[in-house]
Amino acid sequence: MSGARGDGPEAGEAGVRPAPEAPGVAASVDVPGLLAQLARGFALLLPVYALGYLGLSFSWVLLALGLLAWCRRRRGLKAGRLCRALALLEDEERAVRLGVRACDLPAWVHFPDTERAEWLNKTVKHMWPFICQFIEKLFRETIEPAVRGANTHLSTFNFTKVDMGQQPLRINGVKVYTENVDKRQIILDLQISFVGNCEIDLEIKRYFCRAGVKSIQIHGTMRVILEPLIGDMPLVGALSIFFLRKPLLEINWTGLTNLLDIPGLNGLSDTIISDVISNYLVLPNRITVPLVSEVQIAQLRFPVPKGVLRIHFIEAQDLQGKDTYLKGLVKGKSDPYGIIRVGNQIFQSKVIKENLSPKWNEVYEALVYEHPGQELEIELFDEDPDKDDFLGSLMIDLTEVEKERLLDEWFALDEVPKGKLHLRLEWLTLMPNASNLDKVLTDIRADKDQANDGLSSALLILYLDSARNLPSGKKINSNPNPLVQMSVGHKAQESKIRYKTNEPVWEENFTFFIHNPKRQDLEIEVRDEQHQCSLGNLRVPLSQLLASEDMTLNQRFHLSNSGPNSTIKMKIALRVLHLEKQERLPDHQHSAQVKRPSVSKEGRKISVKSQLSASPGPSGSSTALSTPALGGSDKPGSEERAQPPEASPQGPRDLGRSSSSLLVSPSHASAKEPTPSIASDISLPIATQELRQRLRQLENGTTLGQSPLGQIQLTIRHSSQRNKLVVVVHSCRNLIAFSEDGSDPYVRMYLLPDKRRSGRRKTHVSKKTLNPVFDQSFDFSVSLPEVQRRTLDVAVKNSGGFLSKDKGLLGKVLVTLASEELTKGWTQWYDLTEDGTRPQVVT
Numbered sequence: 001m002s003g004a005r006g007d008g009p010e011a012g013e014a015g016v017r018p019a020p021e022a023p024g025v026a027a028s029v030d031v032p033g034l035l036a037q038l039a040r041g042f043a044l045l046l047p048v049y050a051l052g053y054l055g056l057s058f059s060w061v062l063l064a065l066g067l068l069a070w071c072r073r074r075r076g077l078k079a080g081r082l083c084r085a086l087a088l089l090e091d092e093e094r095a096v097r098l099g100v101r102a103c104d105l106p107a108w109v110h111f112p113d114t115e116r117a118e119w120l121n122k123t124v125k126h127m128w129p130f131i132c133q134f135i136e137k138l139f140r141e142t143i144e145p146a147v148r149g150a151n152t153h154l155s156t157f158n159f160t161k162v163d164m165g166q167q168p169l170r171i172n173g174v175k176v177y178t179e180n181v182d183k184r185q186i187i188l189d190l191q192i193s194f195v196g197n198c199e200i201d202l203e204i205k206r207y208f209c210r211a212g213v214k215s216i217q218i219h220g221t222m223r224v225i226l227e228p229l230i231g232d233m234p235l236v237g238a239l240s241i242f243f244l245r246k247p248l249l250e251i252n253w254t255g256l257t258n259l260l261d262i263p264g265l266n267g268l269s270d271t272i273i274s275d276v277i278s279n280y281l282v283l284p285n286r287i288t289v290p291l292v293s294e295v296q297i298a299q300l301r302f303p304v305p306k307g308v309l310r311i312h313f314i315e316a317q318d319l320q321g322k323d324t325y326l327k328g329l330v331k332g333k334s335d336p337y338g339i340i341r342v343g344n345q346i347f348q349s350k351v352i353k354e355n356l357s358p359k360w361n362e363v364y365e366a367l368v369y370e371h372p373g374q375e376l377e378i379e380l381f382d383e384d385p386d387k388d389d390f391l392g393s394l395m396i397d398l399t400e401v402e403k404e405r406l407l408d409e410w411f412a413l414d415e416v417p418k419g420k421l422h423l424r425l426e427w428l429t430l431m432p433n434a435s436n437l438d439k440v441l442t443d444i445r446a447d448k449d450q451a452n453d454g455l456s457s458a459l460l461i462l463y464l465d466s467a468r469n470l471p472s473g474k475k476i477n478s479n480p481n482p483l484v485q486m487s488v489g490h491k492a493q494e495s496k497i498r499y500k501t502n503e504p505v506w507e508e509n510f511t512f513f514i515h516n517p518k519r520q521d522l523e524i525e526v527r528d529e530q531h532q533c534s535l536g537n538l539r540v541p542l543s544q545l546l547a548s549e550d551m552t553l554n555q556r557f558h559l560s561n562s563g564p565n566s567t568i569k570m571k572i573a574l575r576v577l578h579l580e581k582q583e584r585l586p587d588h589q590h591s592a593q594v595k596r597p598s599v600s601k602e603g604r605k606i607s608v609k610s611q612l613s614a615s616p617g618p619s620g621s622s623t624a625l626s627t628p629a630l631g632g633s634d635k636p637g638s639e640e641r642a643q644p645p646e647a648s649p650q651g652p653r654d655l656g657r658s659s660s661s662l663l664v665s666p667s668h669a670s671a672k673e674p675t676p677s678i679a680s681d682i683s684l685p686i687a688t689q690e691l692r693q694r695l696r697q698l699e700n701g702t703t704l705g706q707s708p709l710g711q712i713q714l715t716i717r718h719s720s721q722r723n724k725l726v727v728v729v730h731s732c733r734n735l736i737a738f739s740e741d742g743s744d745p746y747v748r749m750y751l752l753p754d755k756r757r758s759g760r761r762k763t764h765v766s767k768k769t770l771n772p773v774f775d776q777s778f779d780f781s782v783s784l785p786e787v788q789r790r791t792l793d794v795a796v797k798n799s800g801g802f803l804s805k806d807k808g809l810l811g812k813v814l815v816t817l818a819s820e821e822l823t824k825g826w827t828q829w830y831d832l833t834e835d836g837t838r839p840q841v842v843t
Contacts, residue, residue, distance in 0.1 A: 078252060082215055085195040086167070114173035114191065121170055128168035136162040139200075149499050156205040161212075165196040180399055185227035186236075187370075189244075194218045201254070212254045220247025223283075223370065234291050242286035244374065245344050282344050284369050284509060303509060304430065304461060305367045307402060308577055309342060309376065312424035313349055315359040317410075319419045322382040322389040323354075334382040336391055341377040342366035342398075351383045365456055365513055374398055378421065380413065392416040402427050405580050430459060430575035434546050437517070437576050446516045456513035456577055460488065460522065460542065463509050463571040464495055467526060468556075470502040470535050471563040480528035482535060484568070485754075487523045488512045488542075490791075492753030497529050517542040517574060523789060526559065526568065532781050536562025539789075545574040561785055709811035709832040710734040710770070712747070712796060716815065717825025718787055724779040725751065725787050725817070729763050730827070731773040732796055735810050742768045744799040745810055751780045752791040752814075765799040788818045796832060812836035 051060055124131075139162045147157045173191040181187050194216065201212035225240040281287065284303060316336065323332035336358050338349040345366045352358035368374055375398055380391035392413025401407060405427050413419040437457065444455035464484055472478050482504045484495040491512055498504035514520055524538040536559030545551050554571040715728035729747050737743055749761040759780070766772035782790065792815040798808050811832025 078250065081250070082195065082217065082252070085193075085217060086197075114175045114189075117171050117174045120174070121168075124171070125168045128164075128166075131168075132164045135164055146499070153206070154204060157202065158205075159200065159202050160210075161199055161201040163199040165198040167194075167196050169194045182227070184229045185225055186229070188224045188226075190222045190224060192218070192220060192222050213251055214254045215252040217250040218247050221245070230292065232292075237290070237292045239289040239291065240286050241281070241289070242284075243282045244370065246282055284367070284511075303369065304573070304575070305369050305459070305511070307368050307430060308428040308456070308459060309366045309368050309398065309401065310426040310428055310455075311340060311342075311347075311364045311366065311376070312426075313338060313340060313360050313362045313364065314422040314424060315357070315361070316380065316413075316419065316421045317357045319356045319358070319380070319391050320382075320416060321356060322384075322391070334389070334391060335384075336380055337383055339379045339381065340364060342368065343370075343374045363455065367459075367511060368398055376401070376425070378423075380419070380421070390415070392419045392421070394421060396423075396425070401425050426579050428577040429580055431578045432550050432552075432573075432575060434551065434576060436578045437546070440576060440578060441516060441518075443579075444515075454515050456515060458514040458517045458542075458577055459575045460512040460514050460517075460545075461509070461573045461575065462486065462511070462522075464506045465569040465571065466503070466505040466507075467559075467566070467568045468503050469563050469565040469567065470504070470526065471566065472502065480535060481530040482526055483529050485525045485527060486510060486512075487753040488514065488520055490753055492755070514542065514574070517546060519543075522572070524557075524568065524570075525786065526562070534561065534783055534786055536560060536566050536568075537786065538568065540572065542574060545572065551575070561783070707734065707831045709736060709834070710796075711829045711831055712794065712811070712813060713827065713829050714794065714815070715825060715827040716792070716817070716822070718784050718822045719779075720784065720823060722779070723781065723783055725782050725792075726777060726779050726825075727761075727792065728777045728827075729774045729794075731771070731775070732832075733771045735770045735772075735796065735832075737770060738798045738808065738810070742770050743810060744768065745770075745772050745796050746799055747774060748795045748797055749778065750793040751782065751787075752793050755793075784823065788822065790817050791815065792817060793836065794830075795836070809834075 047064070048061055051057075139159050144157065144159055147154050170193045171190050172193050175189040175191075177187040177189075196217075197215050199212065199214055201210065203210045221244050223240075223242055223244055226236045226238075227240070228237045229235060230237050284305075286303070319334055319336055321331050322334045333354045333356050335351050335353050336355065337351040338360070340347045340349070343366075347364045347366075349360045349362050352360065376394075376396040378394045380393070382389040382391055393415055394411050394413060396411075407423070407425040410420045410422050413421055440457045444457055446454065446457060464486075467482065467484075470480060470482055472480060479500045479502050481497050481499050482501070483497045484506065486493050486495075493510050493512070495506050495508050495510075498506065512522075520542050522540040522542060524540070526535040526537070527533065528535055538557050538559055540553075540557070545553060550573075552571070552573040556567040556569045559566040559568055710732055711734065712732045713730040715730065716725070718725050727749065729749075732745060732747075735743055735745055744765050744767050746765045747763040750759055761778040761780075763774045763776045766774070780787075793812075794815065795812045796810040798810055812835060813830045813832055814836035815830065
């Protein structure tokens with residue numbers, strides 16, 4: 001200490017001499033931390049050593065490092081978005097002043113008819129601790145027992161912690177509808193936003209598995225309907241809550257589920273959860289809370305659409321050329337396609353290659369449940385290998401379409417310097433009687449031989465209530481896991497599974513587009529999901545509904561091939577789709593209202609992969625049950641009929657800038673297959689189109705043989721002992737060549753109407769041959785009465801290898817199994833056709 005106070009040289013030397021302190025510093029080093037660093041270094045070097053020891057390529061190390069960097073970048077971006085959203089909730093005014101992106105601003109900034117609701121936010125904030133208590137009780141007393149009972153492996157499942165965080169749900173804006181609404185209802189749209197640092201931890205003790213969620217973001221528009229208004233307390237009969245479309249969802253995982261943040265799995269996990277939300281809360285699904293007796297709100301459990309919108313997606317002109325060559329020196333054309341959306345229903349047109357004035361001539365039909373708040377949204381894109389280029393958008397108010405009934409116009413595209421789109425829009429009213437059915441059938445040219453295909457003449461609405469006294473299935477004295485499969489023609493839908501009960505309650509709604517109700521039947525089958533067996537079935541001819549009062553049946557139906565007292569309760573209604581033509585003055589002019597943009601293009605293009613990642617979604621009934629399944633074809637050019645006098649396709653109008661809130665990323669749009677049109681020969685599935693084009697090229701002026709696509713040999717029989725349909729794929733002959741080396745064929749089979757992945761059967765791939773031999777046997781678990789109502793869908797496809805462009809359809813055949821010889825079986829050659837129809841049997 002004295003050396004430190006001295007003024008001489010000795011003191012200076014002592015002041016700069018650090019050597020005596022070094023041992024003390026070394027002694028204070030955190031030994032466990034140093035060992036942890038050494039362990040991390042060893043863990044990083046061990047894979048490199050292992051790769052060298054095993055003689056593997058160093059590129060695996062680079063791949064792992066790239067994947068790690070990608071994960072960290074994704075986590076950083078997600079954390080940044082969470083911080084910005086939290087900053088907006090804590091101090092909205094300061095966040096706006098700092099320049100928050102337009103897509104993060106509350107709704108009242110953009111929409112003048114949307115009001116702020118700070119009083120409501122203050123109320124929710126005060127109630128938030130009690131809301132959290134209710135949510136925790138819901139998790140522990142409802143969700144936890146349901147998960148435990150779903151599977152024996154989950155018997156030790158439990159929530160260890162449920163904390164919804166301190167940030168309450170926020171309502172960014174409220175819109176109250178005062179026009180075009182029923183006088184006995186109140187409609188509110190709530191722009192909700194939940195950004196919570198919540199902690200939800202769970203574990204399965206049996207497998208020492210722990211997982212959880214550490215933060216959730218949900219943004220969306222929730223509609224609240226108060227109806228019916230009554231003259232007695234509490235003045236409101238019921239409360240209905242639902243999302244107009246899928247909410248934007250983002251989740252940060254912890255524990256074992258942290259693996260779901262890996263690129264490729266993060267979008268998949270959010271998509272699955274978003275689909276679960278859609279099954280309960282996205283239109284047409286809704287939660288109805290009764291406030292009075294059940295008798296007064298019975299109609300709310302059976303929602304009938306306001307109407308059906310038939311969209312003729314005809315053509316476009318003067319689009320931008322987005323394709324370039326020689327690094328932009330040479331400008332080319334575009335490969336345009338369209339994405340059409342009505343609420344939660346999404347359709348995608350086929351791609352027209354290298355054309356700035358494409359003609360699609362496609363027709364789609366969409367249900368409209370709530371037209372105040374639902375719009376027709378269209379976006380055009382140029383298909384590219386990496387990211388699809390934007391070609392324009394359009395949004396049309398459906399309230400205007402309902403008023404006009406029929407619109408046939410050219411619309412100027414928004415957000416692009418040029419381009420126009422030709423649409424024909426028809427508003428179809430749901431009629432509760434069959435007085436106009438014959439006229440409708442004539443107008444849509446309903447062919448007697450094609451009762452399942454073409455434009456729709458009616459809509460079938462089904463409310464599945466419950467079932468009673470179901471049999472126990474394969475195991476005696478054990479309760480089944482029942483679900484219901486419903487089908488009309490080739491369109492099938494499926495209910496949710498109810499676990500461990502023989503008296504399930506579903507309370508679900510379904511809709512089917514009907515081509516010809518005089519010739520089609522509704523087929524119902526109750527199945528045990530656990531043992532994959534039938535618990536009973538039912539067939540209801542739709543002609544029976546035509547003769548019923550109000551074309552409605554509301555009763556318990558007795559199940560066939562089931563228990564003696566097994567019944568299923570349903571309410572079924574048929575509504576004829578009628579196009580009402582309004583009388584107008586000669587000088588009447590109309591134009592659908594095109595909405596102006598309210599958010600920036602960046603905010604509009606939020607990537608929600610769930611919108612187009614599914615196979616149907618909304619076009620296939622097996623993947624998107626809440627969306628109408630469309631399929632089939634009619635004669636070509638059916639939508640190019642004479643235009644009505646009020647049509648005005650004289651060129652683009654100055655309709656102002658439209659806005660589209662399509663939650664679709666162009667980079668993911670092309671991942672979904674085009675939606676089959678319902679009334680155009682050129683609008684068949686893209687594989688069938690390509691096959692027909694290839695067949696025309698092969699013909700090239702010459703006459704092809706009786707079987708231009710070749711033939712396939714099948715053995716089909718039903719085994720009564722095994723209760724299975726057995727199909728043996730023997731061989732194919734005279735297939736068409738997909739390349740100079742021939743084809744790489746394989747056979748794919750479905751037992752329609754089941755097109756689930758679990759119901760698919762595939763043979764091996766035969767390389768470079770036009771006469772492959774398979775000799776493979778497949779079976780389907782199905783009873784004889786049931787299989788006679790099914791159709792075997794057999795397709796021969798070309799494999800082509802990974803990332804090959806030579807994949808495609810080689811031919812198809814649909815085999816009807818309604819034959820008395822099925823138990824004996826048969827072996828026959830079948831002609832392959834483009835779409836499987838009219839198969840010719842070659843003995």
